[in-house]
Structure formats: structure tokens, C-alpha cells
Amino acid sequence: MLEIRNLRVTVDGKPILKGIDLDINAGELHAIMGPNGSGKSTLAYVLAGREGYEVTEGTVRYKGRDLLAMSTEERAGEGLFLAFQYPVEIPGVSSTNFLKTALNAVRKYRGESELDAMQFLKLVRQKTKALGITDEMLKRAVNVGFSGGEKKRNEVLQMAVLEPTLAVLDETDSGLDIDALRIVADGVNALRSPARAMLVITHYQRLLSHIVPDRVHVLAHGRIARSGGKELALELEAKGYAEFVEAA
Amino acid sequence: MAGAANTVEQLRSVTEGKYKYGFVTEIEEERAPKGLSEDTVRFIAAKKSEPEWLVAWRLKAFRHWLTMEEPSWALVHYPPIDYQEHYYYSAPKAKEGPKSLGEVDPELLKTYEKLGIPLREQEMLAGVAVDAVFDSVSVATTFKGKLEEVGIIFCSISEAVQKHPDLVRTYLGSVVPYSDNFFATLNSAVFTDGSFVYVPKGLRCPMELSTYFRINAAKTGQFERTLIIADKGSYVSYLEGCTAPMRDENQLHAAVVELVALDDAEIKYSTVQNWYPGDAEGKGGIYNFVTKRGACRGRNAKISWTQVETGSAITWKYPSCILEGDNSAGAFYSIAVTNNYQQADTGTKMIHLGRNTRSRIISKGISCGHGQNTYRGLVRMGHGAAGARNYSQCDSLLIGDKCGAHTVPYIESRNRTAKVEHEATTSKISEDQLFYCRQRGIPEEDAVALIVNGFCREVLQELPMEFAVEAQKLVGISLEGSVG
Numbered sequence: 079m080l081e082i083r084n085l086r087v088t089v090d091g092k093p094i095l096k097g098i099d100l101d102i103n104a105g106e107l108h109a110i111m112g113p114n115g116s117g118k119s120t121l122a123y124v125l126a127g128r129e130g131y132e133v134t135e136g137t138v139r140y141k142g143r144d145l146l147a148m149s150t151e152e153r154a155g156e157g158l159f160l161a162f163q164y165p166v167e168i169p170g171v172s173s174t175n176f177l178k179t180a181l182n183a184v185r186k187y188r189g190e191s192e193l194d195a196m197q198f199l200k201l202v203r204q205k206t207k208a209l210g211i212t213d214e215m216l217k218r219a220v221n222v223g224f225s226g227g228e229k230k231r232n233e234v235l236q237m238a239v240l241e242p243t244l245a246v247l248d249e250t251d252s253g254l255d256i257d258a259l260r261i262v263a264d265g266v267n268a269l270r271s272p273a274r275a276m277l278v279i280t281h282y283q284r285l286l287s288h289i290v291p292d293r294v295h296v297l298a299h300g301r302i303a304r305s306g307g308k309e310l311a312l313e314l315e316a317k318g319y320a321e322f323v324e325a326a
Numbered sequence: 327m328a329g330a331a332n333t334v335e336q337l338r339s340v341t342e343g344k345y346k347y348g349f350v351t352e353i354e355e356e357r358a359p360k361g362l363s364e365d366t367v368r369f370i371a372a373k374k375s376e377p378e379w380l381v382a383w384r385l386k387a388f389r390h391w392l393t394m395e396e397p398s399w400a401l402v403h404y405p406p407i408d409y410q411e412h413y414y415y416s417a418p419k420a421k422e423g424p425k426s427l428g429e430v431d432p433e434l435l436k437t438y439e440k441l442g443i444p445l446r447e448q449e450m451l452a453g454v455a456v457d458a459v460f461d462s463v464s465v466a467t468t469f470k471g472k473l474e475e476v477g478i479i480f481c482s483i484s485e486a487v488q489k490h491p492d493l494v495r496t497y498l499g500s501v502v503p504y505s506d507n508f509f510a511t512l513n514s515a516v517f518t519d520g521s522f523v524y525v526p527k528g529l530r531c532p533m534e535l536s537t538y539f540r541i542n543a544a545k546t547g548q549f550e551r552t553l554i555i556a557d558k559g560s561y562v563s564y565l566e567g568c569t570a571p572m573r574d575e576n577q578l579h580a581a582v583v584e585l586v587a588l589d590d591a592e593i594k595y596s597t598v599q600n601w602y603p604g605d606a607e608g609k610g611g612i613y614n615f616v617t618k619r620g621a622c623r624g625r626n627a628k629i630s631w632t633q634v635e636t637g638s639a640i641t642w643k644y645p646s647c648i649l650e651g652d653n654s655a656g657a658f659y660s661i662a663v664t665n666n667y668q669q670a671d672t673g674t675k676m677i678h679l680g681r682n683t684r685s686r687i688i689s690k691g692i693s694c695g696h697g698q699n700t701y702r703g704l705v706r707m708g709h710g711a712a713g714a715r716n717y718s719q720c721d722s723l724l725i726g727d728k729c730g731a732h733t734v735p736y737i738e739s740r741n742r743t744a745k746v747e748h749e750a751t752t753s754k755i756s757e758d759q760l761f762y763c764r765q766r767g768i769p770e771e772d773a774v775a776l777i778v779n780g781f782c783r784e785v786l787q788e789l790p791m792e793f794a795v796e797a798q799k800l801v802g803i804s805l806e807g808s809v810g
Contacts, residue, residue: 126761126765127765129757149764150761151768151770155767159765162762166762168763168780170779170782170783170784171780179772180763180768183766183768183772184767187767240767
């Protein structure tokens with residue numbers, strides 16, 4: 079599904095990613111852990127196609143195609159979804175309207191018919207229940223005045239509605255209390271399927287006891303310093319990142 | 327609602343091009359000789375077989391106009407206008423005025439159909455009556471008969487002068503006097519047509535009333551005059567729309583709108599202004615110098631102005647409310663978009679005279695390209711305005727780095743118990759917002775339109791339902807080419 083080869087990225091001329099290799103197959107969930115400033119969010123943004131990140135070397139293939147040649151919205155149309163660490167506020171635009179616009183844009187890209195208001199509402203109602211999202215929250219402007227937990231639940235709702243094939247979750251656990259964390263984790267787990275790959279970026283192990291990964295990678299100084307199974311996360315929790323920080 | 331679907335379809339076709347209303351109708355027109363003189367004024371009056379009092383009023387205005395100077399305080403720049411180079415009257419040639427829609431020149435019907443304004447009643451938007459003004463004259467008014475049955479007068483102002491002279495004589499110039507300002511005075515001298523509405527006591531007008539203005543002829547100014555009177559306890563919602571062909575030279579539009587609301591009456595006046603804005607280099611476009619004012623004469627009267635201004639090369643317009651009656655209320659909701667080289671200097675005046683009068687101003691200015699957008703507004707609390715309140719909110723949104731936004735609020739208070747609040751913000755569409763939308767699959771131009779429509783939401787929701795959707799799309803269209 080996703081093949082990253084020797085990916086090197088600079089921001090304002092400063093190297094951030096220094097040769098990443100990573101393969102994720104359909105049905106797998108990988109976790110990327112690492113200290114602050116190791117390049118975790120940069121990797122997420124580069125995959126999603128944010129401007130300001132210069133790829134100086136390497137390739138990224140997604141579903142066999144050159145991901146880096148696609149525009150941001152094309153990637154979304156092809157099923158790549160990024161759950162933001164800091165979801166963005168859009169005043170005056172209701173969450174419902176935003177979600178409907180996004181869903182219909184993606185459906186249009188895929189050559190599917192657009193949903194009308196009734197069809198859309200029916201779909202959303204199915205998805206909101208499990209996430210504890212109320213109709214009232216859907217009427218409010220996108221992320222405006224949302225608590226940290228509401229913002230993250232809203233990201234998971236968007237993911238559930240857009241049904242991506244590759245979901246990248248950037249520190250979805252940051253700023254969540256334990257109840258909110260469980261709701262978000264349940265939402266993510268419900269979306270795990272043999273056809274879908276996920277990349278979960280996190281600083282802490284605690285998320286990974288709710289969302290159990292197939293593989294764990296440690297990112298430090300722009301490189302994958304170590305990879306392992308789910309037990310690697312527990313080891314990191316016990317020892318911290320000191321070993322990787324000092325290694326450089 | 328087949329009509330509504332039709333309109334939406336029309337708009338869809340519009341979104342695919344730039345300014346789709348830019349066509350010219352080939353129709354034989356009758357014009358006044360070029361230029362402006364007492365003879366021009368008399369020519370227009372004679373064309374309309376006007377009574378002596380009106381001719382005298384026009385001439386008084388014209389003589390006064392000769393002593394006036396064009397105002398220069400607005401933040402708009404344009405080459406001097408040669409008023410002798412314009413035509414002041416142009417009308418589609420017809421043997422006699424059409425007596426029914428069936429007699430209207432098919433070319434004209436076709437024109438309005440192309441604009442998405444079908445004039446055949448069976449094809450109309452449900453619940454909307456339309457007066458269509460083509461250059462200097464009203465060519466058709468729909469649902470007139472149906473409205474007459476309940477006692478509502480909705481016709482062209484020329485017809486009102488003939489059929490309801492007392493009403494016209496009582497109210498014409500009573501809100502905007504002939505000597506008011508340079509452009510209003512010019513209008514008083516040479517106004518040609520426009521709409522007239524009278525809603526009798528205690529009646530709620532059962533449908534939206536609407537006037538559709540079209541400038542077709544070259545080098546012709548349009549000087550329409552609209553007068554709306556809501557008698558005690560009545561209600562009316564009125565909407566105007568405007569378009570013009572694409573022409574390289576600038577065309578002049580100087581309208582006057584007067585509203586009068588008596589005790590407990592309410593007038594809701596909405597404008598979707600989409601005059602030709604000029605091309606991407608700033609060539610051509612309409613000069614829109616408009617005076618709109620409403621008087622809340624009676625207790626508890628209400629007047630609200632809602633405007634979506636996306637067209638015109640220059641917009642100079644300050645729809646205002648004079649709150650005379652105690653407890654009367656005025657509102658101004660505005661969206662002004664300037665793209666390419668458009669300039670807008672627009673806002674409102676809220677003149678509080680009565681006790682406990684209230685006003686609310688919500689202004690949303692959007693500038694992109696080289697557009698310049700100014701909010702200019704006055705809130706005046708008179709001596710007698712005890713307990714009066716005003717709330718103003720002026721928000722500006724900038725897209726790109728070559729445009730400008732300016733806010734010029736004037737506040738005068740002569741009463742210590744009056745309260746005035748003013749808030750203003752200036753913001754840009756952030757990279758974060760655009761990236762967020764695009765990551766969700768929304769293409770960049772759609773994302774900009776979505777964000778801008780969100781920015782304008784408080785104003786859009788004031789529009790009658792049928793038009794809110796159109797206005798939203800229009801805002802999207804006028805932003806075309808503003809990104810990337």
C-alpha cells in the first residue's frame with residue numbers, strides 16, 4: 079500500500095527527514111514513536127502534500143503510484159486521510175456542511191454520484207453515535223469553540239465518513255483525558271480492516287495499549303532508528319527515548 | 327419548484343465561465359439626444375407624459391445639480407466623468423406599451439430568460455413577483471393582478487405617477503430630497519424608471535417582490551428610482567438584482583431608493599448587485615453611485631437592508647435608516663467583494679432620532695486581486711434618542727497581498743443614555759485552513775469559496791431563502807482567479 083524509500087526532506091533548507099524507509103501493507107497498523115522534533119509531523123505533512131516541505135531525495139509510492147506527484151486534493155481523493163494534531167477552525171462553516179462538501183468532493187473525484195442532504199444525514203447519523211457526537215456539535219462551526227476531545231472526535235468522524243484506504247493519525251492522543259482517549263481509540267479500531275492501512279504517530283505508549291499496532295518504529299533525528307513489534311512500545315515507555323537522542 | 331431548479335442550473339452554467347451576463351441584446355432602441363440639459367429633462371418627462379408638478383421638481387433638481395460638485399471624499403479613483411457623453415434615456419422601441427406579458431417583445435423575454443429571470447408567470451420562482459427594468463423603462467411586471475386583488479400596488483414608478491399620483495407626490499423625495507447629494511440630485515432630474523410599491527395598512531405581502539435591472543444600451547446611464555411605502559402594520563420583503571453587458575467603456579448607474587415605514591410596519595430590502603465589474607485588467611465596468619435610504623416614520627417600524635455587492639467597477643453606496651419613530655429599528659447587513667481592480671466604498675448611516683431606537687450593522691468586506699474595499703459608516707444618536715442602542719461589527723477578509731481593506735466608522739452621540747458598540751476585525755485566509763480543506767479533498771477554489779461563505783454567514787442568512795443559495799454561489803464566482 080505505502081512504500082517509502084530513502085525519503086529526505088528539508089524545511090527552509092534545513093534537513094528534517096534524512097532517509098526514511100518504510101513499508102505498510104493493506105490491513106496493517108504501524109505506529110511511529112519518537113521524541114519531540116524527530117520529524118514525526120513532518121512525515122505526516124509530506125505524505126499529505128503540505129506546501130513548504132521540500133523532498134530532496136527518495137520516493138513514495140502509494141497503491142503503486144507516485145504519491146509525491148499528486149496534488150493534496152488528489153491524494154485525498156485516492157483515499158489518503160490525515161487526522162490533524164491541531165485541527166483547524168473554520169468560522170461560519172458548519173461541521174455538517176464541511177463534511178458534506180468534503181465527502182462529495184471525494185466522491186466526485188472517484189466518479190461516484192454526490193449525496194444529497196437526506197442521504198448524507200442518514201450516513202452521518204450512523205457514524206456519530208459511537209463517537210458520542212451530537213447533532214448540536216455538527217451544527218457548530220468546524221472546530222470553533224470545540225474542546226480538545228471534541229476536536230479529535232471530530233477528526234475521527236471525518237475519517238469514518240470519508241472511509242480512507244490510508245489513514246495517518248498525527249498525535250491524535252495529545253490533549254485527551256482517559257475517557258476521550260478511549261472513545262477516539264474505539265473509533266479508530268472500528269475502522270481497522272484488511273483493506274485499510276493506518277499510520278499512527280504518537281509520543282506516548284498509552285495510546286498503543288488501546289490501539290494495538292502490528293509494527294512500531296522509532297523515529298529519531300530524521301531516521302528510523304529501530305523497528306519492532308508492539309512490545310517495542312512498552313520498552314520505550316520503560317526506558318524513554320534517551321538512548322536514541324544520545325545516539326546522534 | 328421547477329423555477330428554482332432552473333435558476334440553480336443557470337448559476338451552475340455561470341460558475342463555469344467568468345461573467346456570463348455580459349451579452350448584448352440586439353433590439354431597436356429609442357434614445358434621447360446625447361448629453362444633459364433642460365431639454366433632456368423635458369424630453370424624459372414628455373416621454374412619460376408626466377404631470378406639471380413632477381416636471382417642475384425635475385427641473386428644480388437639475389438647476390440645483392448644476393451648482394453642485396462631484397464628491398471626492400470616498401476612497402475610489404476613476405477618471406473624470408463627462409456627463410455630456412452619456413445618454414439619459416434609452417428604451418426598447420414598441421408601438422405602444424405592452425398591456426400584458428403576452429405583448430412583450432420576445433427578444434426581451436429571451437434576454438431575461440438568459441439571465442435566469444423568466445417573466446412568464448407560470449415559469450416564475452414560486453412566490454416571487456418581478457418588475458423587469460430594461461435600460462430606462464420597466465418592460466414587465468409579473469403577478470401584478472394577483473397583488474392588486476389584495477390591495478398591494480406593485481408597478482413601475484412611471485405607471486404609479488399616472489395611476490397613483492397622490493401617493494407618489496406625498497412620498498417622492500420625502501426621504502432623499504432632490505438636493506440631497508450630487509448623484510441623487512442628478513437622479514431626481516433624469517430618473518427614468520424603477521419600481522413602486524405600496525402595501526396598505528395591516529397587510530403582509532404574500533410574496534417576495536423583486537426588481538431586475540438590466541443595462542443594455544451602450545453609453546447609457548441607468549437612473550432608476552424606487553419608492554416603497556409600507557403603511558401601518560404592514561410587511562414587505564423586496565429584492566433587487568442587476569446585470570449589464572461587458573463593455574470596454576464604463577457605464578454610469580446612479581439610482582435612488584426611498585423606503586417609508588409607518589407605525590409597526592416592516593420593510594426588508596435585499597440587493598444582489600452583480601453589475602459588470604470590468605475585466606481582469608480593470609477595463610470597463612459599471613460605476614455604481616447609489617443613494618438608498620429608509621425612514622422609520624412610525625413607532626416600532628423596522629427597516630433592514632441586506633446587500634451582496636459583487637459587481638461594478640466602483641461601488642459608492644450607503645443604504646441608511648432614519649429612525650424617527652420611538653422603538654423603531656434599523657439593520658444593515660452587507661457583503662462586499664472586490665476582485666481584480668474593483669473598488670467599493672460602502673457602508674451605512676444609522677440616524678437615531680426617536681427614543682429606544684435600535685440599529686445593527688454587520689459588514690463583511692472581502693478583498694482579493696487588486697481590489698480595494700472600504701467600510702464607511704455613520705452612527706448618530708440625536709438629542710432625543712434616549713435609551714437608543716447600536717451594535718456595529720465590521721469584518722474584513724484579505725486574499726492575496728495586493729488588495730486593501732479600510733474601515734472608517736463615524737460615531738456621534740448627543741444623548742448620554744444612548745449606547746454605541748463597534749467591533750472590527752481584519753483577517754486573512756490562512757494556509758492552515760486551505761491545507762485542512764484540501765486534505766479533505768476539497769479543491770482550492772472551492773475551499774476559498776467555502777471559507778468566504780462561512781465568513782459571510784451572518785449576512786447570507788438574512789437573505790430570503792431562494793436567494794441565499796444564489797448569493798452564495800455568486801460570492802464563489804466573483805472570487806474566481808483569486809488564488810493560485
